[in-house]
Amino acid sequence: MAEISAQADYGVFVANALQPTLNGYYAAGLTSDSRGNLNPYYSAFGGSAAPAAQVSSFPTQTGNVRVGALGMAWHAVTITKQNGNVTWDVDGYRLATVPVNVATLSTNFFLGFHDWFTSANGGPNMEFALYDNVRLELFPPMITAIQIVNGGADVQINFTASSTDQTTDLSLQSSGTAGSGYTDTGASINSAGPGLFEVTLPRSGTQQFYRVKRL
Numbered sequence: 439m440a441e442i443s444a445q446a447d448y449g450v451f452v453a454n455a456l457q458p459t460l461n462g463y464y465a466a467g468l469t470s471d472s473r474g475n476l477n478p479y480y481s482a483f484g485g486s487a488a489p490a491a492q493v494s495s496f497p498t499q500t501g502n503v504r505v506g507a508l509g510m511a512w513h514a515v516t517i518t519k520q521n522g523n524v525t526w527d528v529d530g531y532r533l534a535t536v537p538v539n540v541a542t543l544s545t546n547f548f549l550g551f552h553d554w555f556t557s558a559n560g561g562p563n564m565e566f567a568l569y570d571n572v573r574l575e576l577f578p579p580m581i582t583a584i585q586i587v588n589g590g591a592d593v594q595i596n597f598t599a600s601s602t603d604q605t606t607d608l609s610l611q612s613s614g615t616a617g618s619g620y621t622d623t624g625a626s627i628n629s630a631g632p633g634l635f636e637v638t639l640p641r642s643g644t645q646q647f648y649r650v651k652r653l
Contacts, residue, residue, distance in 0.1 A: 445554055446473035447507070448480065450526065450534045452541045465532045475506030482531060486510035488564075498561045512570075519543070520577065521601075521633070547574065576600050579608060579635075579650035586641065594638045597650050601633040609651045610637050616647045 450457045450464070457463050459472040466472040466479035475484070484505040493499050503509040508528070516527045519538065526534045551567040579599040587594045599608060605627040611620035625639035635650075 447475040448473050448533055450536055452536065457536070463534045463536050465534060475504060477506070480506035482529070483508050483511075483513075492564070496561045496564055499564060517547075576652065579603075579652060581648060581650060584648065587638065591641060592638050593641050593646070593648075594636065595648055596630070596634070596636050598633055599635060599650070599652070603633065603635075603652070605629055605635065607653055608635065609653055610639070611649050611651050612642065613647045613649075614643060614645065620647075620649055620651075622651075 446456060448464070448466075459466075459468055459470060462468060464472045466477045469477070471477045472479070484503045484507045486503045486509065487493075487501070488496075488499045488510050503511070513528050514530070516525075518525045518527070522538050524536045524538060524543075525532060526536075549569050549572065553565060577598075577600050579597050581595060581597045583594075583596040585594050586592070595610065608627055610623045610625050610627060612623050613620045623639055625637050627635050627637045630636045
């Protein structure tokens with residue numbers, strides 16, 4: 439079904455408002471059909487048929503899912519908040535990018551199912567969504583630079599983490615040989631901006647491995 443004025447096959451909401459295509463949030467573009475399944479951007483989806491056992495129990499189901507639609511198939515859906523944006527991906531395809539500063543985000547998330555189209559459904563018992571392997575993950579801290587400073591006396595380490603991480607949430611660990619395990623250095627971590635951190639500590643030995651642990 440192509441997009442109509444009040445509805446969309448692929449829609450982004452900010453608060454309770456469905457966002458228009460002209461906001462530039464949708465990867466499919468700015469045209470009026472950029473939220474509809476008939477837009478060529480969504481052609482990688484669709485074409486699936488109901489499982490044979492399901493059709494046997496509900497024989498009114500015929501044909502295949504329309505091109506551009508997500509029905510009758512498993513899909514990997516990822517919602518990511520990073521660097522001032524929230525992105526929405528399905529099976530590795532970017533569907534939308536929304537700036538974080540357009541709304542106040544909650545610390546909770548919700549999964550649900552709602553069909554807002556008025557088209558008749560010949561098998562209403564088969565109108566549902568399944569969610570499996572749901573995970574909420576924080577980005578692991580990642581070291582971005584290590585350099586020798588202060589005439590060779592110290593090591594400076596820069597790393598990134600979640601924009602909500604505080605210096606007290608993280609610990610720098612070190613090891614002379616990575617396979618022997620890591621121990622906390624006790625070094626003070628400084629913030630260099632949201633999600634950006636820096637730590638300087640005395641140089642130790644001719645070889646040292648470092649990692650950052652979220653506490």
